[in-house]
Amino acid sequence: MNEMYKERWNEICFLFSENVNKEISEGLFEKFIIQSLRVLEWKQSLNDFEIRPSFPIGSxxxxxxxxxxxKDNQKLFVIEIKQPNIQLNSGFQKQLFSYMRQLKLEYGLLIGQAIQIFYDGNSNNQDDPVLLEIIKFEKDNERGIKFVKLFSKDSFTQEELKNFTVEAINKLNRKLDFKNITEKILSESFKPEIFNFIKQKFLCDYDGELLDNVLENIDIKILKKGDSDTDIFQNNNISVSRQDSKSGVINSILNSICAKPKSQEEILSELVHLFPNRSPDSMMNTIKAQLGGTNPLRMEKEKKIKIRVTYDENIRRYSVEEPAVKYDNQIIRDYIRKSYNLSVDEFSQYIADKYINDSYQKKIFLQKGVWLKIKLNYIAGLILSLRGNNVFTPKELRDIIRKEIIPSTSEMSDNQLSGILLTSDVHLNVKNSKWHNGYPCLKQMERGKYQFIGFNSK
Known part of the structure; x- marks a missing residue:
């Protein structure tokens, strides 16, 4: 029996893929459709089908x-055809959908470069008919053979079509579930679940505080396999990296020369420590691309900063001449606009009014010299302090910013937000007061731990 369906399909393929010129007229193409229907045992002489029947719609x-x-004067399915040289598109599909809806038919076929099978019955939860299958005119195509079995007159049954439809919709739903699960795992909101899993894994052997400190100093990124060209640990279809993106390397170069002047070799030494899984040669190429060449340097153009180049015993060293906050401010501005539709000044006034009761502190907070990264660390530290959390980590500050201050920043990676906030720049004991522009708001208690102190008079 299957051989019969296979022969029928291959005859249809001969008509369409081997015997039809792509420049064929619609009238001649129609004749091949009629021949194909005959192959499927539908006979015009027996009134099995009508060509361009006309039905009144409204008055x-x-x-x-x-x-x-x-079949037996019962409408079964409608067919809309397009010449094979015309790409099947949504406009043609909507034309078919209109016929299906007006004639109250569950199934419709759109035939041109391929066969598209559409369904519009009770199992369809979409607004438009659902595309069940696309079948190319290829010899011995299993989908084509299945199509012949379903739509031949001598084997056509509603039950078989229903079983085919249920199976096709289940496949579509499974693909949708696969997509939804993948997106959930890849989302930033799922990252705490991973950290919690890691913590639970090691709790039998180590204390929770130590594990929290370890997790505070790493960043985990989940990627679909093939989505990154960086060096990553791969496990089947999911890859995990530790601060392992090119943007992370570039931001680390910037952070390095913000601290003090460094040569390219000194910068590379720090990067090797930060990114042990990346190729040193690749990172040196990135350093040379960002800091090499003529003025303005690439990093100056991309980060909107000014870099000072000095020579010490013929060794070229780089440092940031102007505060590297303009570029990061633009990123935060975009997220502020996304969460509140406010300018930075309007947002600063809003959070000052909402959280700061001390008029003196509010006045300083709203001064132009208080950079945005200082303001965000200030408000997050103030919130934690008011809640009795007198000593906190940078990650706790970032969590407050994500959840309460600028919710849209939850879209950012923790590493990216950390590189913008630079909590280590805004404490009282920082090495260079230029890093906070003379407005420290935190006090470092120990490595990685801070306390909120507010502003002193400048």
Whole structure:
């Protein structure tokens, strides 16, 4: 029996893929459709199908599908055809959908470069008919053979079509579930679940505080396999990296020369420590690309900063001449606009009014010299302090910013937000007061731990 369906399909393939010129007229193409229907045992002489039948719609309109297939005078499915040289598109699909809806038919076929099978019955939860299958005109195509079995007159049954439809919709739903699960795992909101899993894994052997400190100093990124060209640990279809993106390397170069002047070799030494899984040669190429060449340097153009180049015993060293806050401010501005639709000044006034009761502190907070990264660390530290959390980590500050101050920053990676906030720049004991522009708001208690102190008079 299957050999019969296979022969029928291959005859249809001969008509369409081997015997039809792509420049064929629609009238001649229609004749090949009629021949194909005959192959499927539908006979025009037995009134099995009508060509361009006309049906009244309302008082003055009519519709005329290309083919209407019937059995015992019961309408079964409608066919809309397009020449094979025309790409099947949504406009043609909507035309078919209109015929299906007006004639109250569950199934419709759109035939041109391929066969598209659409369904519009009770199992369809979409607004438009759902595409169940696309079948190319290829010899011995299993989908084509299945199509012949379903749509031949001598084997056509509603039950078989229903079983095919349920199976196809289940496949579509499974693909949708796969996509939804993948997006959930890849989302930033899922990252705490991973950290919690790691913590639970080691709790039997180490204390929780130590594990929290370890997790505070790493960043985990989950990627679909093939989505990154960086060096990563791969496990089947999911890859995990530790601060392992090119943007992370570039931001680390910037952070390094913000601290003090450094040569390219000194910068590379720090990067090797930060990114042990990346190629040193690749990172040196990135350093040379960012800091090499003529003025303005690439990093100056991309980060909107000014870099000072000095020579010490013929060794070229780089340092940031102007505060590297303009570029980071633009990123935060975008997220502020996304969360509140406010300018930075309007947002600063808003959070000052909401959180700061001390008029003196509020006045300083709103001064132009208090940079945005200082303000965000200030408000997050103030919130934690008011809640009785007198000593906290940078990650706790970032969590407050994500959850309460600028919710849209939850889209950012923790590493990116950390590089913008630079909590280590805004404490009282920082090495260079230029890093906070004379407005420290935190006090470092120990490595990685801070306390909120507010502003002193400048």
């Amino acid at each position: 003055s309109n009519r519709i005329s599908p290309d083919f209407l297939v019937k």
